[in-house]
Amino acid sequence: MVNGAGGSIGTFGVQIAKAMGAEVTAVDSTNKEKMLRLIGADYFFDYTKEDFTKSGQTYDVIFSMVAKSSYSECMKVLKPQGRYLLANPRMSDMLRSVMTSKFTDKEVIFVFAGETEEELLTLKEMIEAGKIKSIVDTIYSFEQAAEAHRRVETEQRSGAVVISAGHNSKT
Numbered sequence: 001m002v003n004g005a006g007g008s009i010g011t012f013g014v015q016i017a018k019a020m021g022a023e024v025t026a027v028d029s030t031n032k033e034k035m036l037r038l039i040g041a042d043y044f045f046d047y048t049k050e051d052f053t054k055s056g057q058t059y060d061v062i063f064s065m066v067a068k069s070s071y072s073e074c075m076k077v078l079k080p081q082g083r084y085l086l087a088n089p090r091m092s093d094m095l096r097s098v099m100t101s102k103f104t105d106k107e108v109i110f111v112f113a114g115e116t117e118e119e120l121l122t123l124k125e126m127i128e129a130g131k132i133k134s135i136v137d138t139i140y141s142f143e144q145a146a147e148a149h150r151r152v153e154t155e156q157r158s159g160a161v162v163i164s165a166g167h168n169s170k171t
């Protein structure tokens, strides 16, 4: 389960999970469903219309980019021995994770991206093998930086917004 799947990190989360053989559920807003299914999502929840924690489905791994996700609701839909990975943990989530580790067999992980040589080489191999690719919404020039920021704030954006030194605006 990738929550916030249609953003910069989530689109890689979906593809990496899929490349590793997982059955992937993606959660994001309406207009990202098509793109997320194209990159490998098997199931999709539109967070503007439904709450994935209320669907009755349970998950082995929940990878969440969404800081306001409910820790307790996510825990309820995490299977025994499941893993809850937080890209954007709140202090309260970090504190609660201590209790989760102590009293359940579930694991909460909020490691920040390490970018070790080994990890980067693994990603390079996956890119070269065509298993993962960057999902780029729009490329802006430096002069269009303000416009790029405005684009990030819209729900129409799908994937990453890039500011490039050598390109003109391109969607």
Ligand SMILES: NC(=O)c1ccc[n+]([C@@H]2O[C@H](COP(=O)([O-])OP(=O)(O)OC[C@H]3O[C@@H](n4cnc5c(N)ncnc54)[C@H](OP(=O)(O)O)[C@@H]3O)[C@@H](O)[C@H]2O)c1
Binding pocket: 003, 004, 005, 006, 007, 008, 009, 010, 027, 028, 029, 047, 065, 066, 067, 086, 087, 088, 111, 112, 113, 154, 155, 156, 159
């Ligand atoms: N741990 C690390 O090492 C690390 C590294 C870099 C960044 N981060 C953090 O990770 C987070 C995600 O980064 P990102 O660059 O992937 O962000 P992003 O590109 O803004 O993607 C977030 C996605 O979540 C969706 N979303 C918003 N509210 C949601 C909700 N309630 N339920 C489900 N989806 C929702 C957004 O869709 P809409 O816009 O359509 O609502 C968007 O597609 C950021 O908070 C960032 O600070 C962590």
